[in-house]
Amino acid sequence: MTRFKMSPVGLAAATALTVAALAGGVMIGRATAPADAPAAAGAGRKVLYWYDPMVPGQRFERPGKSPYMDMPLQPKYADEAAAGPAPGVAIDPAQTQSLGVxxxxxxxxxxxGGLAATGVIDFNERDVAVVQAKAAGFVQRVYGRAPGDIVAAGAPLADILVPDWAGAQAEFLAVRRSGDAALIRAGRQRLQLLGMPPGLISAVEQSGRVRDVATVAIPSGGVIRTLSIRNGMTVTAGQTLAEVNGLGRVWLNAAVPEAMAGQVRVGEAATASLAAYPGETFGGRVTAILPQTQAESRTLTVRIELPNAGGRLRPGMFATVRFGGLAxxxxxxxxxxxxxxxxxxxxxxxxxxxxxxxxxxxxxxxxxxxxxxxxxxxxxxxxxxxxxxxxxxxxxxSGVAARPIGGAPPVRGAASLIEGVGRVEQITTQQVTLSHDAIPALQWPAMTMSFRLADPHLAHSVKPGERVAFAFEQTSGGPVVRRLQRRPAQ
Incomplete structure (x- = not known):
């Protein structure tokens, strides 16, 4: 038995042919017969045209070698192109596995319905207390407060001497000694209108002595945001001495992308996680979606209110928030x-x-x-x-048109004809080769390709070298020219 040995040159040629065949992509496997043996490859099947798998838009009437690659042209059979009404590109089932389909x-x-976003903890601007001077006076003592201090409700802020209160209190004590209930009631009301706190009025009544120094106290617990009072300064009635922000509840301002803002609703639950407390989540609810979009980041600010037991959530902390939308x-x-x-x-x-x-x-x-x-x-x-x-x-x-959103395949007929302009390179009674301009309807660039003719009589209307206007239809067997007209010289 004679053993066949392949020379190095032959081996290299075979390797190159194999690589070229693999480069053919999904078209390989449909027809692999040599170009000079169409009858044996087709086994009686009708060949529509020949093509190079690397340049499938170019078609040839006869078998032979590809002008683009050193490999034989492949046949396109009629039963592959028109096996049925199913549109699209056909792939040999044997190739789907190798393609990983x-x-x-x-x-x-x-x-x-869950949506994740990032945000920053901020103060609850609805829980702000403003401390003001009730009357004009002089600051005698400041209780060592500073911005950023956390204070409890009722903590003293400063002692203020109010000279106007001394005369009013002396008159009230004189009226009180008279025993006239109506006058006593009117005198007490006058002290209240002068801005004296109820505790100071009670102390004056019980002690019978004038108290012209009032201690200003903080009405609610929280953190001192601003402090504008110093020892020895003069204050006027209504002057703001301090602002205190509560910490019982805080805001989480989350930046939600504009495209996802429609998935967030006021009142829905949200959970936040912070790097400061790994493995722990904090629950809250969406209280507002701010009306203005951030132009730089194209995000909307979604405000979530979170309980802050123990003051662990501090404004400025970075958090990841997840909205608990329903599926x-x-x-x-x-x-x-x-x-x-x-x-x-x-x-x-x-x-x-x-x-x-x-x-x-x-x-x-x-x-x-x-x-x-x-x-x-x-x-x-x-x-x-x-x-x-x-x-x-x-x-x-292959020029396969996409199915429109309407759901129905493209309708065949005059309405589905695609217009183009080009120059005739070659023409027979079966097909025409055109160097056409770009076709925007199919997103085709300008190129040279062959089209089948729907009617052999179209071949007699134009000659090679002439500029033509043509209309073709996309079919499962490729584009078919149904109208071909000579364009006048410009």
């Missing part, structure tokens, strides 16, 4: 199946007999690796979840 079904499910029913597909082109959003729809067609969709919310489909898909349709970019590239090269 994985399908997923569009199905109804519950999309988690909502939706038509879902895997997020990895979505192809975003910038102008539109597509999925690769799996059809019968190994065909695939791009379909335009309108996506909604995303959560947990799932994307909501608002329009463009029906429940039960299968989409490609892995390997879709390779199939999408093949569909673009």
């Amino acid at each position: 994985r399908l997923a079904k569009a199905q109804r499910g519950a999309l988690p 909502q029913p939706a038509l879902l597909i895997p997020t990895e199946a979505v192809i975003r082109t910038g102008r539109r959003t597509l999925v690769m729809l799996a059809g019968p007999r190994g065909t695939y067609q791009p379909a335009e969709i309108r996506p909604g919310r995303e959560a947990g690796g799932q994307t909501e489909v608002l329009a463009g898909l029906s429940e039960g349709e299968q989409v490609v979840a892995s390997g879709q970019f390779l199939i999408d590239s093949e569909a673009s090269l």
